[in-house]
Amino acid sequence: MGQNATLEGDSAVIVSLSEAAMHMYSAAIDALPFPEDKKFHKRADVVLSGLRKLRASLTEAASSNRPSPAVIVALSGVRQRYDSLMAHAAAAPGSSLGQQIYVTRIHAKLSAQEVANGAGLRDGLLDELEAGATPTDDEAAKIRETIAALGGLPGDDHGIHAVPTPADFDAPEESDVNGWDPVLVSENAG
Structure with a gap:
């Protein structure tokens, strides 16, 4: 006890x-x-x-x-x-590459070792970069490639902005509430 x-x-x-x-x-x-x-x-x-x-x-x-x-x-x-x-x-x-790869790998649900292995980087490098170390040019290139392969930095649209579709003023205005089509919904559904 x-x-x-x-x-x-x-x-x-x-x-x-x-x-x-x-x-x-x-x-x-x-x-x-x-x-x-x-x-x-x-x-x-x-x-x-x-x-x-x-x-x-x-x-x-x-x-x-x-x-x-x-x-x-x-x-x-x-x-x-x-x-x-x-x-x-x-x-x-x-921001540093260490910060960028950390956030990218966390978003991708990958460990530092998994990313290092997949990117051909030495063991422990990502932890060092996270703590502020500077990568070599070769390491930096591999890290940038890995960030891109994992979809980029979360929340970063990489300069690609969605263009809104222009409104079609000739289309009839939807009168059904919540987008329900009355033809598809019967009174006795349930």
């Missing part, structure tokens, strides 16, 4: 520290300048670095012999906030 109480106490401390850290990171995220601001990426990178450290600590705690729903809930919250900030940073002008 004493051992179990100690493990629960450890989990409570871990979660409390995580919540305190997330409170500070959330305040820092809320205080970020607009994405077009020159200082945006520098400040976002500091927060992302801290979130990566917190995520790593919570991942370790969640995989230890300390089973705790509170730890995995905290880990989930950190991952969601991290992913959200990475998506915001990747969509901002001047």
